[in-house]
């Protein structure tokens with residue numbers, strides 16, 4: 001494949017295949033191939049592009065993340081101003097909105113399109129001849145910031161469009177970049193583990209991540225986007241209504257909110273708003289309302305805009321998930337890594353149907369920045385599933401003489417002098433034997449995603465630590481029914497259940513054990529990565545920090561943390577005792593198949609000259625391959641004998657390599 005035309009052709013085919021898989025994965029959420037297969041395609045493309053740098057195009061999937069850190073974001077003037085929407089907060093105001101439009105457009109039947117108002121960051125994407133050329137934040141509505149590099153890194157942003165919209169000279173679409181709630185919670189957990197300040201809500205996390213100057217960092221943040229409008233097209237908008245435009249955007253490869261709906265009357269709109277508000281906690285993203293738009297573009301044009309808002313759209317706002325309460329106390333809790341976390345105890349207040357009595361204050365800097373004091377009246381917000389946050393202090397209500405909050409100099413659990421490592425926002429208790437840390441470590445060890453010990457709750461752990469029955473993880477495995485029966489609220493049955501649950505936890509495997517140990521910076525993802533790579537604890541413990549740092553996604557900070565953990569005498573002792581207690585220290589998940597056909601998928605059709613169907617199947621399986629019953633894009637080879645059936649035709653159609661028996665034999669011998 002040395003002549004340039006065929007290289008170019010192959011490159012384009014690879015890119016197209018990868019785009020297709022990205023779309024299936026990130027937009028439709030329906031991957032057709034495994035991550036490993038996808039990686040293999042992507043690596044092939046990278047290698048080919050490295051060999052032919054002159055053929056790299058900006059719309060190649062490899063160009064999502066390649067940009068160097070920016071020093072700032074250039075201003076971008078929007079083609080069409082991004083106006084904000086007028087608000088309605090009740091069904092009555094929606095009816096008034098409808099009545100106003102009826103007056104402005106007498107005799108015109110009005111149809112509306114509604115969709116959730118995702119709480120994120122508005123952006124405008126510009127495509128020229130189907131290729132993404134620019135992405136900008138909303139900014140002040142007229143001028144935004146050029147965040148093209150970071151938007152490219154969002155996998156559901158198509159770098160190249162498909163279908164008729166790809167033909168347009170210029171196309172501007174608008175969307176909302178957001179961070180799914182689950183990803184937000186995970187990101188905050190990771191930030192806190194790394195000693196960095198967490199985000200208050202998914203919207204801030206999305207905005208902060210999209211505006212990171214280093215696109216490589218931005219790319220690691222789990223951002224997503226819903227496109228909600230086709231705002232500009234050259235030579236002309238190819239649709240007459242918003243609904244069709246949304247369908248067109250979907251067909252071009254954009255991610256469109258699946259909860260969008262067309263409503264024939266304002267009463268339908270109201271019903272939609274009420275139903276969505278009732279379900280808002282169940283959405284996978286934060287939504288603060290519903291956007292209501294007049295469907296027909298001709299009518300939108302006739303209605304026009306005021307200086308601030310288009311007249312043809314309105315945002316129905318959900319009831320605020322905020323309330324005012326008073327801070328009764330600020331408690332300091334000690335986490336499993338010794339981090340001291342301040343938490344506000346509030347006078348109970350109802351927010352969105354839930355009674356809230358505490359709010360996170362995150363860390364010393366946060367408390368100081370917001371200047372939160374005991375006795376203050378504060379605005380509290382509940383966002384998604386995270387613990388409520390203090391938004392701000394109502395200073396005008398502060399009682400005279402309220403002293404500022406001071407972080408304690410000693411650990412509230414063990415009395416050790418605390419310290420704050422330079423560059424970190426977290427204050428820590430340095431005492432390895434601190435009972436509060438031990439309690440938290442044990443709770444983490446037994447948590448569902450770690451060793452999953454049912455019944456090892458806070459009340460039990462508290463007593464086990466207080467009475468000196470458990471000093472490290474290994475002590476758990478020595479607990480017996482008579483000992484547990486001496487604890488409060490324990491009877492023979494609950495005691496034997498817990499003993500059995502602890503015994504079962506021995507079989508969780510290396511990945512979960514590594515996570516359960518609570519090594520700093522080792523979350524579930526890193527634990528799984530280490531377990532997959534090293535397979536056994538012994539192999540991992542022998543790895544030097546430099547070696548660990550070479551692994552993808554590990555880096556020097558995690559590598560140091562892991563090797564320091566294993567270097568410590570008390571940790572080695574605990575691990576030896578865990579081993580003696582029968583805790584499995586190898587990875588239990590199956591190793592990737594080895595052999596010349598590892599990971600390859602075969603389909604058999606027709607009669608082979610020498611091998612029976614089951615012999616061929618056995619040979620393929622023994623060599624690490626897999627035999628499937630039907631041909632699809634996932635098929636690597638079709639083995640065809642005499643009188644092949646429709647599978648042969650299908651293989652031809654999809655361009656899948658077809659082997660005869662001799663070619664299969666060569667492949668089995670590793671010759672091909």
Ligand SMILES: [Zn+2]
Pocket residue numbers: 334411412413414415416429430431434435436437
């Ligand atoms: Zn302590």
